[in-house]
Amino acid sequence: MDHDLESRTRVLLKLLQNLGLVNPSDPRVTFEQFDQHRDAIREDRSTSHSSSSEDLSHQPGEIPAVQDRFHALLKRRLLMEAEQKPPVFPWEKEAVHYDAESTIEAQPVLAAASVWLSQIRHMNLPIPLPEAVMTELLARCQSALFSSLREGAKLVQAVDTLFPGQSQLLNNVAGYVMVSPARSSVAKLQDLATELGEELPKSFEGAIDTQQMALSLLAAREILSTLTLKISTQQPRIEREWLTELGAFTLRMEYKTDCLRIEAELPCGGSLQFQGEESRSLVDRDGAGRLNLEIREFAVDRVYPLEVRLGEQDVLTFAVNVQR
Numbered sequence: 001m002d003h004d005l006e007s008r009t010r011v012l013l014k015l016l017q018n019l020g021l022v023n024p025s026d027p028r029v030t031f032e033q034f035d036q037h038r039d040a041i042r043e044d045r046s047t048s049h050s051s052s053s054e055d056l057s058h059q060p061g062e063i064p065a066v067q068d069r070f071h072a073l074l075k076r077r078l079l080m081e082a083e084q085k086p087p088v089f090p091w092e093k094e095a096v097h098y099d100a101e102s103t104i105e106a107q108p109v110l111a112a113a114s115v116w117l118s119q120i121r122h123m124n125l126p127i128p129l130p131e132a133v134m135t136e137l138l139a140r141c142q143s144a145l146f147s148s149l150r151e152g153a154k155l156v157q158a159v160d161t162l163f164p165g166q167s168q169l170l171n172n173v174a175g176y177v178m179v180s181p182a183r184s185s186v187a188k189l190q191d192l193a194t195e196l197g198e199e200l201p202k203s204f205e206g207a208i209d210t211q212q213m214a215l216s217l218l219a220a221r222e223i224l225s226t227l228t229l230k231i232s233t234q235q236p237r238i239e240r241e242w243l244t245e246l247g248a249f250t251l252r253m254e255y256k257t258d259c260l261r262i263e264a265e266l267p268c269g270g271s272l273q274f275q276g277e278e279s280r281s282l283v284d285r286d287g288a289g290r291l292n293l294e295i296r297e298f299a300v301d302r303v304y305p306l307e308v309r310l311g312e313q314d315v316l317t318f319a320v321n322v323q324r
Contacts, residue, residue, distance in 0.1 A: 115313040118243040123222055126200050127207065127215055136162060137216060141223040145319040146303055151224075152178045158220040163213060173213040177221065227316075229306070231255045232323035240318070246310055247288075251318070260295040260322065262306065270310040274320070277302075300324050 120134045129137070140158040147154055156167075156174050163170050201207045204215065229251075231238050236255045241248055247267030254261045264272050271284035272291050276298055283291050298304065299322070306318040 115245045115310060116242070116316050118245050119226070120219060120223065122243055123219055125215060125219060127202070127204055127211075129215065129219060130204055133162065133204065133216065134219070137220055137223060141220055141227060142317045144224065145227055145317065146305070151221075154224060155217050155220050158224065159213065159216045162216055163209065166209065166213075169210065170213055173210055174217055177214060177217045228319050228321060229253055230321045230323060231260075233257075242316065244310060249308065249310070251308070253320070255322065258296060260298055260320075262293040262295065264291045264308065265289070266291060266310060268311050270308065273307040273309075275305045275307075298322055 114131075114135070116138060117131065117134050120129065120138065137158060140161060144154045144158045147157060149157060152174050155177065156170055159174075160167060160170060201211065204212060207215065226240060226242065229238055229240065231253055232255065238253050240251045242251070243249075244267060248265075249267060250265040252263045254263075262272065262274065266285070266288055268288050269284075269286045270291075271282060272293055273280065273282045274293055274295055276295065279297055281293050281295060283293055285291060301324065302322060304320045304322070306320050307315045308318065309315050
């Protein structure tokens with residue numbers, strides 16, 4: 001049994017040396033330390049055997065006891081070696097300290113979408129919106145585009161993440177925003193503040209909740225309107241312009257009985273992608289210029305996504321609504 005224990009010890013130590021947890025240049029000290037502990041185990045067993053004749057009935061338990069002691073010693077040795085020489089990954093030359101994961105939740109900011117924010121910055125709003133709010137609104141509006149909800153409900157859906165737990169108040173403010181044409185909503189907001197003897201704050205952060213809601217809803221309404229392309233036989237041509245950090249992006253669309261033609265002017269290289277019923281049409285170019293798509297497979301009274309990508313930036317999605 002002692003020979004078997006010594007063999008196990010040497011095999012395990014050899015394994016530890018291969019893993020870099022034990023110094024292979026000085027194996028003598030390592031083996032001597034384990035030999036000392038092994039001798040102590042032998043001495044304990046010998047003393048215990050001579051002290052009582054009942055030891056004979058407990059001899060089968062000696063093997064687990066020795067193994068447990070050996071495992072404890074091995075664990076302590078591993079911890080000592082790890083503290084003195086921390087193990088490294090195969091691609092590391094020395095130990096590297098990794099910070100613990102942060103528990104602070106990141107703000108819902110899509111950095112890749114920042115190229116599209118210029119359009120929102122130029123909106124006719126009495127108070128400028130923070131970058132994080134603009135980015136969140138842009139992402140949420142693109143998701144709400146394809147919802148079957150009515151316009152007012154879409155506005156609330158696009159804004160509700162900015163005001164958690166205030167759905168009833170948000171719906172009330174949305175009702176106020178919806179009672180007037182989009183172009184006069186800003187003026188009515190200013191008139192209402194004047195009637196109440198108040199002034200609109202100079203910053204979004206300084207506004208009260210209802211003012212922040214109204215501003216966010218107004219911005220969402222304009223974003224949704226710009227991203228929605230309604231085309232029909234009564235209105236066979238439509239054009240949109242979207243300001244970007246790279247320049248103006250222009251989109252033109254023409255509807256004929258059996259064909260939908262899409263033309264885009266890009267300020268840099270990019271692509272257009274139209275997702276049809278069962279097929280997808282994609283065109284791209286390396287530099288600034290014109291792109292053309294001709295769609296023949298589509299149905300009326302349906303909404304189709306038209307994705308625009310500029311360079312490596314995030315996609316901006318338009319909703320193409322073909323009507324009778």
